[in-house]
Amino acid sequence: MIGPDDASANGATALVVLSEPAPDDIVALEDQLYGFNVAATGIDDGRYLSIFLKRDDGTIYAGLHGHSWAGVCEIKTLWIADSERGKGLGSRLLAAAEREARLRGCHVIHLASFTFQAPDFYERHGFQRLVQLEDFPRGHANVLLAKTLMPEAPV
Template sequence: MTRVALEDQAVPATRDAVWEGLRAFNEAQSGPGSFASTPLNVVLRDESGAPVGGLIGRSYSGWLYVELFHLPEAQRRAGLGREMLSMAEREAAARGCIGVRLETYSFQAPGFYARMGYTVVGRLDDCPPGHTRFSLAKRLDGAPLEAP
């Protein structure tokens, strides 16, 4: 018997089952392998080699999706963010990605991404209340981001 259950625990097997079903459906529409996912990490390490920040993402469907990007306050405004994002963009292009997409909040780094050539493609006001969540994208292949 099929049933619906509300669960508040992150169970890898559940996520995998949902992802595999969705991936199979998507690839039936867009072609085999079009949703194959490959991790891409640019890691900032301290003198001992411990990670202290970085960019965590994955390439799939012809785009790099930046899931997480953090630099410690003491490391900001020294060019490291630009270096790390540029490194991820170069690797994405080498993987055949046509662009990069990511999300940021109004209290995070929308100005940084604008200086890096990213365009706001969506926004959600009051997420969290009093702030805005932006979806941004940048084409790496020279094509316009939006159709004329």
């Protein structure tokens, strides 16, 4: 933690920089921004989207987490344990997220993947590269990808 800035000397509220903020503080901050977004757009359909694969003891060995709002689904995390990779779990998680996003009325899914992670995996699943932020992290790139969701055909 870095200490308060000079503002406190003249009576202003001090800034506090934290490396490990309280989870409740992050939720409060996100809730305030969400409230602003709803007020600006009139759209109040935001929800988390989380899918987990767990062992009998409750240990997560694969999962996906993100959120949907205003017709867009954003995947923030997709992770598979090393011992479970190559078994199609990532494809299953992604397909389940796409189905749920469609049910929520989403028309697109966005995500980011470092070049040492899985951008090629996402491209094989129909995602398009939007932009590549070079040297982030140093020697690599952060790839922003999106996939347009077509409505499912009636059964």
